[in-house]
Amino acid sequence: MFRSLLFLSLSAGLVHAEAPPRPLVPIMGWSSWNHFRVKIDETIIRGQADAMAANGMKEVGYRFVNIDDGFFGGRDAKGNLLYDDGKFPSGMKDLATYIHGKGLKAGIYSDVGADTCGSQYDKDQKGFGSGLFGHEEQDLKLMLKDWGFDFIKIDWCGGRKQKLKEQESYTKLSKTIRSIRPDVVYNVCRWQYPGDWVKDVADSWRISSDINARFDSIMAIVDKCEPLWPHSGPGHFNDMDMLQVGRGMKPEEDRAHFTMWCIMDSPLLAGNDLRSMSKETLEILTNKEVIALNQDPLAYQARRLRDDGDLEFWAKPLGKIDGGDVAVVLLNRSDKSADIAFDLSAAGIDPAAGYALRDLWKHETQTGLKDATLRREVPAHGVVALRIKGKPAAANPFAK
Known part of the structure; x- marks a missing residue:
């Protein structure tokens, strides 16, 4: 499944194939949730983009700066989605433009249901009613086209609360996303392997509950992902969650964690604060030879x-x-x-x-x-x- 790629070349006198709209290897980048949860703001996100562009991460393939839950400002009287202008005074469009100006891509977050995970677990009152439910096309057009974000993670807290049908809901959202912007990378965050249907819907999908910065948590996710190797291939990947490298484990544990995510073809999304990490953490995250295993075009999960x-x-x-x-x-x-x-x-x-x-x-x-x-x-x-x-x-x- 997914084991062969066709490379066509004009120089060889063959018909030239159009470039795929989305990456055929796992994406690499950073996400805000592990380190900051809902306590994010414009300064933090800009700082991550600045660091990624300057510290060598961009050179080895990191591109995405993903804003997770915590940016919402509720809705206005007409149901239009708002961002928190106290946290993001310049606005989300301006922030995406800033990230793009660094030669990077910008990511955003929402939920299948009406309420986000942050509203339920982090007491973020502005997350209530800020999910996609009932506003799917309206919100996705705003985030992906008007604001210009290139990646979207869609969570399941609100969907679970409302007892929505996951395959039906995520498939509907996929069709809407592809109609708005075919190049947007779409992540299904269902906290378990959703089923074989997901490979035709999303670019990646979570296969476990949330990761923690403990070796036993890392190994538990490895065990959940190992039997899922037949479902992974070019452009479709088992997401083992954001990396905990540099967030309190021992260096050997960080190396083991990073290596397993690389050979198992998980998206590589750093979850530490890029502005203040140690030299050792940066060396782990930028090991080009280990990253090459993750970015290999065969995309065969170990x-x-x-x-x-x-x-x-x-x-x-x-x-x-x-x-x-x-x-x-x-x-x-x-x-x-x-x-x-x-x-x-x-x-x-x-x-x-x-x-x-x-x-x-x-x-x-x-x-x-x-x-x-x-x-x-x-x-x-x-x-x-x-x-x-x-x-x-x-x-x-x-x-x-």
């Missing part, structure tokens, strides 16, 4: 090929299913460092033909290897991430 309790062996093909270019991640969930070994043939590589090995966190390369089995020490709550290039093994572990 699979857990062996589970030895707390010690796991994951892999995914890159470029082609049988191209001899494979990413391997060794994951240690335990509280102590441990050795993890794997056979090259189990990763789809023929060791007898020789292969090259790249450690993506140490940035070290070995060539001319022929060992049939590799063994690495993996730190507690950590990973070892490898990229292996060689001749494909006779048996392909990634074929369906």
Whole structure:
């Protein structure tokens, strides 16, 4: 499913294919919810855009600056959606224009139902009645066309409260969004895998309840997402939620978290304050070699090929299913460092033909290897991430 891409080239004398309206690889960016929840304002959002454009994140692919819940100002007497002009005195259109001026894209938020999640859980009184219900076309036209936002996350708190039908509601919203602007990236935030129908409706979809900055929360989401790999592919991705890198976990846990989101093709939306993060956090978020696994055009979600309790062996093909270019991640969930070994043939590589090995966190390369089995020490709550290039093994572990 979704495993092949057709690349047509004028230079090759073939018919030129139009560029897809939306990205075929997971989006990268930042979102306000994890760090700020509803306590956002114009200064905060502009500051994130400024930081992303200047600190190296933009250069490695981060583009979206997404405003989550907390910007609403209720509705006027005619039902027109308002923004909070105390928080956003320059207005939402001006803010989107500012973000665009940095060479970035702007994202926005709403809910299927009448009330937003912030109104229910964060006592944001202005979120009551600010959801899309009953104002779908009116609000989406305002946010996506008049204000100019390029991404929209649509939550389910109001929809759940009103007992709406999720497939019917999200499908209707998809049709409206595509009619207004086909290029807008649409995220369904239902807090569980919605069902196979969603791949024809949205660009990405949440598969779990909200993430927390704890290693057990990270691992729980990994486990929920792993069996969903057949539903992921170019332009359609399982969303494992916003990143918690730089929000209180240990560095090894942050590296493990970021690596798993990358190999499992989740959208990469930083959830920390970009204005004040440490050098170490920035280095994790901008590791180009790990990001390359996430942005690979094959868009094959990594699979857990062996589970030895707390010690796991994951892999995914890159470029082609049988191209001899494979990413391997060794994951240690335990509280102590441990050795993890794997056979090259189990990763789809023929060791007898020789292969090259790249450690993506140490940035070290070995060539001319022929060992049939590799063994690495993996730190507690950590990973070892490898990229292996060689001749494909006779048996392909990634074929369906």
